[in-house]
Amino acid sequence: MKRNALVFVxxxxxxxxxxxxxxYLDRVRKHGPMKLAGNVQGAPAPDFTLVSLxxxxxxxxxxxxxxxxxxxxxxxxxxxxxxxPWFAELQKQYASEGLVVLGVAMDDSQPDAIAKFASQMxxxxxxxxxxxxxxxxxxxxxxxxxTFYIGRDxxxxxxxxxxxxxxxxxxxxxxALATAYRPAVVRQIRARADVKSTxxxxxxxxxxxx
Amino acid sequence: xxxxxxxxxxxxxMWSQNLGDKPPVIMAPVGNVxxxxxxxxxxVLDFRVGSEFHINSHTPxxxxxxxxxxxxxxxxxxxxxxxxxxxxKDVSFAFSPDEKLNVYSGDxxxxxxxxAPAKAPAGSYAVKGELRFQACDRSVCYPPRSLPVQFQxxxxx
Numbered sequence: 311m312k313r314n315a316l317v318f319v320x321x322x323x324x325x326x327x328x329x330x331x332x333x334y335l336d337r338v339r340k341h342g343p344m345k346l347a348g349n350v351q352g353a354p355a356p357d358f359t360l361v362s363l364x365x366x367x368x369x370x371x372x373x374x375x376x377x378x379x380x381x382x383x384x385x386x387x388x389x390x391x392x393x394x395p396w397f398a399e400l401q402k403q404y405a406s407e408g409l410v411v412l413g414v415a416m417d418d419s420q421p422d423a424i425a426k427f428a429s430q431m432x433x434x435x436x437x438x439x440x441x442x443x444x445x446x447x448x449x450x451x452x453x454x455x456x457t458f459y460i461g462r463d464x465x466x467x468x469x470x471x472x473x474x475x476x477x478x479x480x481x482x483x484x485x486a487l488a489t490a491y492r493p494a495v496v497r498q499i500r501a502r503a504d505v506k507s508t509x510x511x512x513x514x515x516x517x518x519x520x
Numbered sequence: 521x522x523x524x525x526x527x528x529x530x531x532x533x534m535w536s537q538n539l540g541d542k543p544p545v546i547m548a549p550v551g552n553v554x555x556x557x558x559x560x561x562x563x564v565l566d567f568r569v570g571s572e573f574h575i576n577s578h579t580p581x582x583x584x585x586x587x588x589x590x591x592x593x594x595x596x597x598x599x600x601x602x603x604x605x606x607x608x609k610d611v612s613f614a615f616s617p618d619e620k621l622n623v624y625s626g627d628x629x630x631x632x633x634x635x636a637p638a639k640a641p642a643g644s645y646a647v648k649g650e651l652r653f654q655a656c657d658r659s660v661c662y663p664p665r666s667l668p669v670q671f672q673x674x675x676x677x
Contacts, residue, residue: 386584386585387656388616388619388621389660452662
């Protein structure tokens, strides 16, 4: 009787594991493996190149060696408006220590309207036009505001969703600034990520041919 | 009324069972709408905004905010003569105490006036559409969403 119960539990666990792995591989097939999910602290920040409001292209990895505050926002998000002047102040205060603030507008509004809004908020940092891909790469950014704090080595130090107090934001900025930039370690992190990426792509390709 | 209450209770139960992905707005089912050819009928659509959410009214105070809009696509046998939205409530939130937003929260109803032309053939027709809205809670805003809307209209001679 006990044996039957154990077999049943084992079967249930096996089925659940198969369902979970199937769902994961399906996601890998559709989107590729280098997406953020779950606890993102310590994970390499997915690289991107986005167009800014002035028409220039901005690539995240160009800021390696600096701490980056990456804020996803939208003009239709009232809580986002509260944070923007704080980000502008922090940009001024910590720029000399190596802070870079980047805003990513997840907006359907025209760039002119976004630029006008950002100017009214006193934004003094680059505002980039968000895409579905960058949102997806950062774990499907649905809730705004969402801010990622990225260390000098390109690894994510913290992720905060929703409006927080200024002191919490400043503490996260300080944590990101306190990280060290060691190119050799960065290369190791990126190499590990690449190996994982290649392995997952192989699994996905094999799975797709079945 | 009982049906509406039951539908909301069922919706509420579903909400509590699926906390990770709660829809900010649900709609009570609409009974079969009877309208005579040549007449217009006020169809009341009842919606409920989840307790921790609010959505912009049809006339938010800023053009950048996304208004709540009901879009209906009736079949050719009937028309939508008018859609009447309720007035929103002016509310200021902790995230911006000096600013008032015009919002819907709790229960609200939209009146859709369905007209059957005099020559409309008798029969039962599905009116489909969607309620487009954008919800926020006290600290987070959610992307714009669309809630499917559907009801059946029976035209009698």
